[in-house]
Amino acid sequence: MVAGVVSALELLRIMKENNIDNYYPVEIAVMNNEEGVRFGIPVSNSRAMVGLIEEGELDNIKDKDGISLRKAIIDFGITPNLANAKRTKNSIKAFIELHIEQGPVLEHNNKKIGIVETIVGFDKYSVKFIGQSGHAGTTPMANRKDALVAASEFILAVNNVVKEVGLGTVGTVGELNLTPNASNVIPNYVQLSVDIRSTENDNLQKSYEKLVKEIETIKKQRNVDIEMKRTLRIDPVYMSKEMIDIMECIANKLNLPYMRMNSGAIHDAMVMANIAPAAMIFVPSKGGLSHHPDEWTEYIDLKRGIELMLYTLLELCKRG
Amino acid sequence: MVAGVVSALELLRIMKENNIDNYYPVEIAVMNNEEGVRFGIPVSNSRAMVGLIEEGELDNIKDKDGISLRKAIIDFGITPNLANAKRTKNSIKAFIELHIEQGPVLEHNNKKIGIVETIVGFDKYSVKFIGQSGHAGTTPMANRKDALVAASEFILAVNNVVKEVGLGTVGTVGELNLTPNASNVIPNYVQLSVDIRSTENDNLQKSYEKLVKEIETIKKQRNVDIEMKRTLRIDPVYMSKEMIDIMECIANKLNLPYMRMNSGAIHDAMVMANIAPAAMIFVPSKGGLSHHPDEWTEYIDLKRGIELMLYTLLELCKRG
16 A cells, blocks of 8 residues: 555646646545455455445444444544545546555566456366264274365365466465364364455366366275365456556556566456446565565666656547 | 273173182282373373382372372372382283273174284384465465474374384374464464384384485475474383283184274373283274263173183283
8 A cells, every 4th residue: 555655746846847638637535445354355445435334234233342443534533424424437537546565576577567358267176075084093994084184185186277268367375274183093183264366257267177077087986085175266357458558558668677467466456446437556575575574666766766756647638 | 091901800700700729829909091192291100010110200290280199198108118019020921911902993804803913113203394484375385384384294294104104113203383474474383293103113113214315306396494303202011922912812712703903092001011010901082082972882792701811811820
């Protein structure tokens, strides 16, 4: 959030200092809670702006101490007013978000600017493996129903499946819990999470179908029951082609080392795309790190992002 | 413990009721703490009998509330006396232990008696996988150092390696912990336990060597550091061949449906074999269950075990 806010402020400062006149008004939208850490629900500011938050949500959604979203906003000194927050469709000419990449792609490609084409969609699954516990010494290998062995095969399958499906698709098993988790007992139960992201809904669906097949094979080979349940589906969101072209043209003129790329994380621009043409500019994250004390973007890199945003804005504001 | 104690008492009752005279004295050794649950150290009674417990151990070994083994024994109303507990080598003609199988082998083979040939030895390892965390959406598959994917490959390797090494060797990964264990973050660290058991030290060593090779391959393929450390090595222990032959002969005479087999769990007979010829009789565990409320052995099955123990004892006591 900080890089985005600082960049927007800097942009307005430059415009004022240079007495730049613009046909369309420029507005800064400072959004917090993109990550949804405290209340478990992300991008709540943009969701309010596009009218996707109902009054009830302010009261029903609570943090781990039981404090509602409404109370947290009031405690902060603001009166929640959803009607005021809401903007109507087509009332905004364009929305631009500058963000740190939160990944290693720019660094690996030796580029300084990312022009985002697609914010990936994703599927989340919860998968349960139900085997049978047994003594690690007295149960012959042939008689085992080892839930962790089955889960391990599935984890490798997730890794292979997304690679087969191809570029723009990634898959992660990040959470895994097993029972009883004792060194001399065969695990009888494993629960794990699957997170699959792709620029195409088709690829999410293909990954799902391949995983279902893999599960059938693993079930038979390992004598373990497996249940997979989808817990979330978010469609990919495409940034404005017109704005991408403008940005690319400007990046070329300014000799900025840019690349077109996708965003693997969700962003407010994804939500704003519901009511306005939206665009995103990525600046490099050192080592790909984010949500980490070592998160860092060089000033020169941020400056390049601000330049691209400034000239894109001027171009957009020119048009009648 | 209960099946063993009841069987021994029943055996003496039969001998008394039938006025059976024996050349060698018969003694019941009632041993607790075979499992080592409270103090973390198993087979402490037999270890005291063979002189493997030093005075210091009584004071240094404590339960989770800080109560020493010595204090626990005194609180129970007994004065610990290691010198009294100790028996000298060759002062005992034979040691027989009857135990529930704690596994499914007898049931699967439709046998009622197991004559134990070997109590398997085992290696325990702690294995660490050190990768790099990253955002599940923004980190391309090719850039990942996913500790859980590497660990999954290793878990399957453990399963394959012990099958390659062959019958009488089993391997289990029962404990696994990962960091940060969040659905949208690539795991950067996994620690897991490996438990490998075999009737032959050679097979333990072969398994180790194969795992070391597998680790080298996984390290390279997955770009993850792996450290494996042996935390325990216990050699296999062989039961007395003479007593096995006597028991087999009697089992045949009595028409008992028996089989020769190995014990995958450690037992007091393993320790007693240090100072006396030792033998073990297994009776079936329903469903292979042990340390579980549903643990069960049919009375008729226990009776068969007692019969075998009785006639073996009579045979042993006859000999001058």
